[in-house]
Amino acid sequence: MFHKESSLSHPANRNRVDAFVSGVAAESVAVASAQRKTFLAQRSGSSLVVNTMTGNPAYLEGKLSMTMTGTATDASRSFLMENPGILGLSAEDTEELTEVDSFKWGGLKFIRRQQNHQGLPVFGASVLVGVDDKNQVRIVTSGLRSQISVxxxxxxxxxxxxxxxxxxxxxxxxxxxxxxxxxxxxxxxxxxxxxxxxxxxxxxxxxxxxxxxxxxxxxxxxxxxxSMKFHSFYFAPRARVYSENPEETPLTTVMLRDVKSPYNKLDGRYCKVINEDAPGAVVGSNYRFDFPPEDTHFDECQVYYAVEKVYQYFLDLGFRGFTVNNPYGKVNSGQLAANVHTGTKYDNAYYSSSTGQIYFGDGSYPGNPGGLRDLAKEFDVVAHEFTHAVIDEYHPAMFGSEGAALHEGYADYFACSLLNDPDLGEYVVPAPEKAGMIRNCDNDLKYSETSTESHDRGQAWAGACWHLRKKLGQEVADFLIFGSMLVLGTTSPTFKYAKDMLLAVDQSWCGGEYKATIQRIFETERGIPV
The missing domain is CATH 3.10.450.40 (Nuclear Transport Factor 2; Chain: A,)
Known part of the structure; x- marks a missing residue:
């Protein structure tokens, strides 16, 4: 979801699991074990970081195994079967780990397995194993639970x-x-x-x-x-759109790429646009979608253009497409559906995990001075909701208040990084009635200064990511931050866990070159727990 919505205060938002996954009401578990020390001593250069609330590893990285026979899936399973104690499991526990997903990124093949107990999935508990082209295990991230009692x-x-x-x-x-x-x-x-x-x-x-x-x-x-998250060369038709939003950029003519033949509707390889107020736009005789901004079909063109650009941005980072967990994408060849004119004067945009689609309201301004402008006309709003869909493709049902805050923080960061602009929602928020934007990634918010509300706390994560980008540049920061999101080994991540995954990606792919910078920004400056 793009900004705070009244339904979020509904009594059904209990979120009791927060106390369990973040350790609010639990005592810390002692860390070291002789078995793990021996494991690391036998694998020079490897490292292990323990989740102090569960006592199990949050991640292991390095040359964790010799070359194994079979496929990457076989290698990952063999590693888990040979090292149950390292992960806090019994041999019987590892027999109940079932493969649920796999993908390639950063030169590794990743295999995710769900933890089960007595034949039932353990909610939020999984392990992700990364295997290189030599069939050696190089990284393991985990949210596994020990000694489950039912x-x-x-x-x-x-x-x-x-x-x-x-x-x-x-x-x-x-x-x-x-x-x-x-x-x-x-x-x-x-x-x-x-x-x-x-x-x-x-x-x-x-x-x-x-x-x-x-x-x-x-x-x-x-x-x-x-769980709703509110907020090649060939012939192509053209349309008039705003490259960012009506306040900052003029109307410009662009090619709408990847539109499916016969190129007459906004239904393409990466995006299909649905107009909730009218039948979909149809191309003119000159193969142009020529609609003025006040026309109902203009938003269709604007959102199609934005989704195609954002999709390509994430593909360049290694995104696999909406092919496995997205309900719409996996039956539509990875396509994302985007809905415009949602509701009546609706002041929000959102991603729905149940449909796998993104939605954009028209806003209630100017009739309501406290309302928003048309959310479909703001590129970074589209990018924000798209990012929620990307996270959900790899980590469906990511939960807990910190998991939700990371969802928002990642979505804010990537929307702003793509446009090289730290301000989010400058057009949809009318000034002077409001502050002139929804949020700003270029902030100095500390972890302890934010509330547990997901958008508020997410600003601390987005701000830390943005400052990392300012220090390292977009290319390096985007790689590290996207990687940290990708390798989350639990669906209930805390800020500490996500920060540790950022360090793990740096160690595994960059040799720890940026460790000191990450620790200074995320731990010292932002106060994210060590």
Whole structure:
């Protein structure tokens, strides 16, 4: 989501898991073990950083194995089977690690495995293993849990009853915009893991992708929160668009690349635009989408242009496309769907994980002096929501208040880095009624100075990333920051964990050249925990 939305204050936003994943109500676990010291001593130059809340490694990097036989998948599995104790698991635990994803980046093949216990997925617990072209394991990032205990008891609540409980909790006015999906998982609590129905409820009112975790034994809502993230050469048709926004750049004629033959609709290789107010735009006889800014079809052209540019930007960083976890992209060859004119005078933009699509409201200004202008006309708003979709492609259902804040911080940073402009939302926020922008990445906010609200806390992460960019340049910073997002080994990352992943990427790909700079900016200047 682009900025704060009233539905975020809905009572269904419990987010109780925060205390568990961030250790607010837990004691720290002692770190060192003789087994891990021996492991590192046998692998000169390797390093291991432990998550002090779980006692298990957050990451290992270096030459972690000799050349192994078989495929990269085989090598990753062999490594895990041979070193369960290093990762805080038993041999039986490793048998229940199931492959759920794989991708290539930075010269490595990454394989992600989900942790299961007694046949059920452990929510938020996975391990990511990176294997080089010699079939040697070079990096492991992990969110695995040790000694999982599950409350005994039989299932007493049916799935139908669980759906009714969730709908009732959302209120009598709830309106769905899609079917409720479900799976049974083990969910972490301070008392151990609980067997729950994990329901995803895509609602129009209150707007959100509501995640519910309902105890299968007694129907208790263990937790719930809103996972919606609000905020080649050939012939090509042309359109008039703003390269950034109506206030800062004039209308210019651009080619709309990758439009599918016969090139007459805004349906392309990377993007399909949906107009919620009217049938889609049709090209003119001169193969131009010529619409004035006040025409309903102008926003379609503007968003198509922006999505195509942002998609290419991320592809250049190593993005695999929306092919595995994005519900829309995986059945549409990696294409992203973008919706314009969402709602009625709606003052927001958002990414919906349940549909895999991005959405842009028209705003309520000037009729509402406190409202926003048309969000589809601001390039960085499109880039911000696109980034949420990128993160979700690799880390679906990333949760916790710090996970949500990192979602926003990464989205702010990449939207601004692409345009080489630290200001976000200058056009959509009318001045002088408001401050003239939504947020600014070129800030000095410390971690401790922010609230737990995701957009507020995310500014500290975006600010640290932007200052790293100022110090190292865009190319190096984008590589490190994108890599740190990619190799997150848990779906409940803290700022400390993400910062450690940044250091891990620097160590593995840059030989630790930027370690001191990263530590100074993220730890000393921003106060992100060491």
């Amino acid at each position: 409350k005994p008891g039989e299932t007493a609540i049916s799935l139908k009853e669980a759906r009714q409980i969730a709908r009732k909790d959302l209120g009598e006015a709830v309106e769905l915009r899609g079917g409720i999906t479900h799976k049974t998982v083990l969910y972490p609590t301070q008392q151990g893991h609980v067997r729950v129905y994990h329901l995803t409820v895509p609602a129009e009112t209150p707007l959100g992708d509501w995640e519910y975790f309902i105890d299968v034994q007694n129907g208790e809502i263990v937790d719930s929160y809103n």
